[in-house]
Amino acid sequence: MADGLLNKKVAFIIQARMQSTRLPGKILLPLPLGSGKPLLSWIIDEVKKSKHTAEIIIATSVNPENDVLVSFCEQNNVGYFRGEEDDVLSRFTAIAKSGDYDCIVRLTADNPIIDISILDDTITEHFSKANDYTSTAGLPTGMNFEVISTATLLDLENYSLTATDREHVTLFVRSSGKYSLGVFTPAINPLLKTLRLTVDYPSDYALLSSILAQSVLDENQKGIKLVAQTFHLYPWLFETNASNFQKGNYATLAEELAHVKPILEQYEFKKVLSLLDSKTPQN
Template identity: 40%
Template sequence: MNNNSLKATAIIQARIGSTRLPKKIFLPLSGKPILWHVYQRVKKSKLIDNVIIATTDLPEDDLVEMFCIENKINYFRGSSDDVLSRYYFTAKNFQSDIIVRITSDCPLIDSNVIDEIIKLFISENADYASNVLERTFPRGYDTEVFSFSVLEKTFFEAKEKFEREHVTPFIYNHPEIFKLVSYKINKDYSSLRLTIDTQEDYNLIKIIYDSLFDSNNFFNLNDVINFLNKNPELIKINQHIEQKKLGE
């Protein structure tokens, strides 16, 4: 990114120990681990300068470090519970001006969506921009953008456990302090579940990859929507799954 020399860094939080589907980040999609796909898709962004995988300092996440080394990916290790501190020290270590927050359970993440949210963040001179405050996107395309100064303020002032575990609640729960902007699309796809938290989620996304990946490695949101419109029965695979609440 070359906006007044501001450096945009995408930080992908990743760990082995997911409760519902352990080691999900290494489950295969079209012959590569989920985490590999998330990284490659984020890296395709035209506005991001650096993509970092932020994992924990738990021994089990040596596997994530090994994956990063083998694939020549920048990484940082920090607290497993205080994800806010992990983000803060990652961003500080890599001298980031703008942070793009992505989670590793989103192998359909769309670089075009990421870039549009970054553009909105800059054009609105916002403290925080995302497509999660007013949901129109499916789950699995979640992208949050905020400045390092906002992250630093949050790091020092957020006290509640859920504010430390989930990085951004302190920001979006204080609109009187921060300028928040939402990126929305015309049609509401928020009922679609295209993230990976359970076996059913994985089963659905595996079908999407098996159907779309070979003809276009970077198939986008429109491609996925078109595919699901043609195969509406697939949506039922994980429709019953409830999203985990903050703090769970």
């Protein structure tokens, strides 16, 4: 890795809040079950290992339920910022303005398995290709990253964005056609792409608890190596959460329907499918 790229300043912004419909307080739950290590700590500990010059900031909201998250940050000497609950983009923008950052890495607090080597390679790819935005592809759900140049993030202030754009932070960058987009695809077993490694449902927590228990026993088992080994030894384990629904960020109605229809087909909602098929989706 070129020294010049290492000297560029990166902000790892971890989007976090305590509110969760399906699994309240999940980001501070002990992981694995019975351990004293909160889910959020897995993310923080791994990004601290980055080779890039970086700062870690937890981006949360001013809602009172997040006071306990702020206490966690203060007790663990982790930077944090509190902003609006629904306007997540405004949190990222405020953080971007607070430091001399060359790029922002967007992470979410419900994705505890970080492969720091792949993350560092993605950042390097972003800088070397001079992209406005770079994302990963081919990794399990919950292991992909987004890297956005600070100038690009701040440029969003020049546009009239929708509430959805502001909630999902990078949606306008990805869908507007105004920015240069790059994709970094690490070489891994393609079967791993279908796995779900985010924590949203209790069954997700059970799976991640089982996987990370192995990392507690062997600290050399991290990131995609840990996932690949677990998949090789215990492929049946990933059936635990295979049927869980993962909501995406959709730019059009057609994209949303394309995601929803297979789920309706799985549960044989034939009348709803018939109604959808009789309509022409509007963008």
